[in-house]
Amino acid sequence: MKKVTILAFDSAPSTTITGPLDVFSFAGNSANLIAEESPEPNFEVQIATPNGAPVQCANRVSIASHLAMHEVKDPDLIVIAGVWDVEGVLANQKEAIDWLREQHDRGAHIASMCTGSFVLAATGLLDGKDATTHWGAADVFKQLFPKVNLKPERLITDAGGLFCSGAFTASYDLSLYLVAKYVGYNVAAESAKTLIHDVGRISQTPYSSFNFQRNHTDDSILQTQRKLEKNYSDEVDIDNLAQEVGMSRRTFERRFKTATGDTCLLYLQKVRVEVAKQILEEKNSSFDEVSYQVGYENSSFFRKVFNKHTGLRPTEYRNKFQRKWNFQA
Numbered sequence: 001m002k003k004v005t006i007l008a009f010d011s012a013p014s015t016t017i018t019g020p021l022d023v024f025s026f027a028g029n030s031a032n033l034i035a036e037e038s039p040e041p042n043f044e045v046q047i048a049t050p051n052g053a054p055v056q057c058a059n060r061v062s063i064a065s066h067l068a069m070h071e072v073k074d075p076d077l078i079v080i081a082g083v084w085d086v087e088g089v090l091a092n093q094k095e096a097i098d099w100l101r102e103q104h105d106r107g108a109h110i111a112s113m114c115t116g117s118f119v120l121a122a123t124g125l126l127d128g129k130d131a132t133t134h135w136g137a138a139d140v141f142k143q144l145f146p147k148v149n150l151k152p153e154r155l156i157t158d159a160g161g162l163f164c165s166g167a168f169t170a171s172y173d174l175s176l177y178l179v180a181k182y183v184g185y186n187v188a189a190e191s192a193k194t195l196i197h198d199v200g201r202i203s204q205t206p207y208s209s210f211n212f213q214r215n216h217t218d219d220s221i222l223q224t225q226r227k228l229e230k231n232y233s234d235e236v237d238i239d240n241l242a243q244e245v246g247m248s249r250r251t252f253e254r255r256f257k258t259a260t261g262d263t264c265l266l267y268l269q270k271v272r273v274e275v276a277k278q279i280l281e282e283k284n285s286s287f288d289e290v291s292y293q294v295g296y297e298n299s300s301f302f303r304k305v306f307n308k309h310t311g312l313r314p315t316e317y318r319n320k321f322q323r324k325w326n327f328q329a
Contacts, residue, residue, distance in 0.1 A: 004045045028041055078108050079111045
C-alpha cells in the first residue's frame with residue numbers, strides 16, 4: 001500500500017486534513033462496503049504534526065495526530081494541509097520546511113492543499129514550476145514567491161511529484177486525482193461516486209471575487225479607484241482621470257499599474273464584471289440589460305469579457321450561482 005502522511009499545522013482549515021484523510025482511507029473501501037464486500041484499502045494514511053501534538057484547527061476543532069513528523073518512515077506521499085496563519089507558520093516552522101525538502105530528496109511526492117502551497121513554496125521546490133493556491137491568497141503568494149509560476153485560475157497543478165490545489169474543498173479534487181494517479185481511474189471514480197463529488201473540475205475562476213486591490217499607499221490612485229467603483233457605468237477618459245489627481249497621463253498610468261497591478265481600463269473592466277456577477281446572482285435581467293447597466297452598449301463584446309474573467313458564459317454563471325435553493329425533485 002502507498003504510505004500517505006498528512007502534515008498539519010495549527011490554524012489548519014479542518015477540511016484540508018479530514019478531506020484527504022477520508023478520500024485516501026476509503027479509496028478501495030467505500031464501494032466495497034456498500035456492496036457488502038471485503039474492503040481493499042490502497043493507502044495507509046496517518047496524520048503527523050511537527051511535534052506529535054494535536055493540531056488546533058482554525059475552527060477551534062482539535063484533531064489528534066498519529067505521530068510526529070520525524071517519526072514518519074518512508075512516506076510515498078506527504079500532504080500539506082492548509083494554513084490560516086500563513087505568516088506564523090512560515091516564521092515558526094523552519095524545521096518542518098527543511099524536513100519536507102529532505103523527504104522530497106528521498107523520493108517522496110508532496111501535495112499541498114489550499115494555502116498549504118505557501119509551505120511547499122517555502123521549500124524552494126516550486127521555483128520555476130507551476131502551482132496554485134486559494135484564489136483569495138494569490139496576490140500575497142505572488143509577493144512572497146515570485147519565482148513560482150502561480151496559476152491562480154487552476155484548481156489543481158501537477159509539477160512532476162509536486163501537487164497543489166485551490167480552495168478548501170479542492171482538497172477532494174486533488175486527493176481523487178492522486179488516487180487515480182497511484183492506483184487507477186476506476187478506484188478514483190468509485191470513490192467520487194460514494195462521495196457524490198464531481199470529478200474533472202479544472203478551474204476555480206468562477207468562484208473567485210475581485211478584491212479591488214486597495215492594499216497600497218498611493219492615495220491619489222485610491223481616489224481614482226473609488227471613483228471608478230462608484231461610477232462604473234460612466235464612459236472613462238484617462239486624460240481627465242489623470243488631471244483630476246494632478247498627473248500627466250503617462251505618470252498616472254504608471255502609478256496606477258504599480259499600485260494595483262492592472263491598467264486603469266482593465267481595473268474598470270474587472271469592476272464591471274463583478275457588478276454584472278452580482279446582478280446575475282440576484283435578478284433575472286437579460287444580459288443585454290446587464291451589459292447596459294454596467295456601461296457596455298455592445299453586449300456581445302461584454303459577453304466575451306465576462307467569459308474571459310469568469311470562465312463561464314453569463315447563462316452558465318447565472319445557473320450556477322443565482323441565489324435560490326430548490327430542493328424539490
